[in-house]
Amino acid sequence: MEPPKVLTVTPPPPPPKPVVPSAGVPQKKRMAGHTKAILIAGAILLLALAIGGFLVLNSIKTPTVSTPEKPTPTTRPAPVTETTKPVETTKPPAVTETPPAVNPFPSANTPGTDSDSDGLTDLEEKLIYGTNAKLPDTDSDGFLDGNEVYHRYNPGGTAPGTLLESGLVKQYTGPAGDAPWYHVLYPAVWTVPATGTDWGIPTAFAATTGEKLTVTVLERSQGVTFAGWLQSVDPKTTFSSSTTKNGYEARTSDDQLTVYVDGSAVSAIGAGYAIKFQYDAGSKNTIDYLQTFKMMVNSLEWL
Numbered sequence: 001m002e003p004p005k006v007l008t009v010t011p012p013p014p015p016p017k018p019v020v021p022s023a024g025v026p027q028k029k030r031m032a033g034h035t036k037a038i039l040i041a042g043a044i045l046l047l048a049l050a051i052g053g054f055l056v057l058n059s060i061k062t063p064t065v066s067t068p069e070k071p072t073p074t075t076r077p078a079p080v081t082e083t084t085k086p087v088e089t090t091k092p093p094a095v096t097e098t099p100p101a102v103n104p105f106p107s108a109n110t111p112g113t114d115s116d117s118d119g120l121t122d123l124e125e126k127l128i129y130g131t132n133a134k135l136p137d138t139d140s141d142g143f144l145d146g147n148e149v150y151h152r153y154n155p156g157g158t159a160p161g162t163l164l165e166s167g168l169v170k171q172y173t174g175p176a177g178d179a180p181w182y183h184v185l186y187p188a189v190w191t192v193p194a195t196g197t198d199w200g201i202p203t204a205f206a207a208t209t210g211e212k213l214t215v216t217v218l219e220r221s222q223g224v225t226f227a228g229w230l231q232s233v234d235p236k237t238t239f240s241s242s243t244t245k246n247g248y249e250a251r252t253s254d255d256q257l258t259v260y261v262d263g264s265a266v267s268a269i270g271a272g273y274a275i276k277f278q279y280d281a282g283s284k285n286t287i288d289y290l291q292t293f294k295m296m297v298n299s300l301e302w303l
Helices: 024-067 071-075 077-097 122-129 146-148 225-232 290-299
Strands: 169-176 178-185 203-206 212-219 240-244 249-253 259-262 273-280
Touching: 122 146, 122 290, 146 290, 169 203, 178 212, 178 290, 212 290, 225 249, 225 259, 240 273, 273 290
Parallel strands: none
Antiparallel strands: 169 178, 203 212, 212 273, 240 249, 249 259, 259 273
16 A cells, blocks of 8 residues: 655735835825915916006007197197297397487487598588588598598698688687677688677578577676576476587587587676577487587677
8 A cells, every 4th residue: 555645735926915005105295285276376367368468569659649638738738939020039039129229409309410430421521511411530640531521621631720711610700799709610601691690689590401500699697696597497307517629618418519608717708698509400410510519609709
């Protein structure tokens, strides 16, 4: 009898270790948390972009809305300032042109034209002395034509030397009744009344253009100064003191158109008397014979 076979039983392999779920669970949780954070951040980013876009759009729209409002007020005052500026610019030139040139004559009278500024007007040079109105020194003797006339010299030539010798002026003898009282020179082309006029009545020397230069003998009080007497005769006029070329005391008005010459100091016949020279422009408002008027005053000689 065969021995019984020993059966060897192979034990079954040990069961596999169960997979520990603890390692897998945290990975899923981390992935889920990370995804959630990304989603939240994305949502915040989108929200921020939306808000930013809204603000940008709103800021772009706001200027366009405000721009039409601002130009309207700015454009309205602009023309007002522009219109006032030209008016102000045009006014100054007008103001500068208005002031007149200063002259010794009153507003009603203006000096005659003197083209060469020699002291004689163009009218005097042409009508009385025959000098060149474009040359201040016609005879080239170094003296202005007007200065020569003032001192009773011939402005048109060196010979004859004086106005009386040249025939440009004549000598008038002023009467007082039958007796001569004074000599005075006047332009030869002017007219004068016949002699025989009594003192106290003006003697008028008439220019060819209508003006008159009058000479009047006046009686003045004795024992009173010339200035004191003149103040009583002509109190409203302001006078300046001077001396004629023949040495007589004179008083000339500010407008140079009235001159009083005293006769008391240097003349026996003039004692107690004075002569008044008056320039009468007539209807004209220009003084064309002022230097001739001064020449006549300087030529006065009491007899």
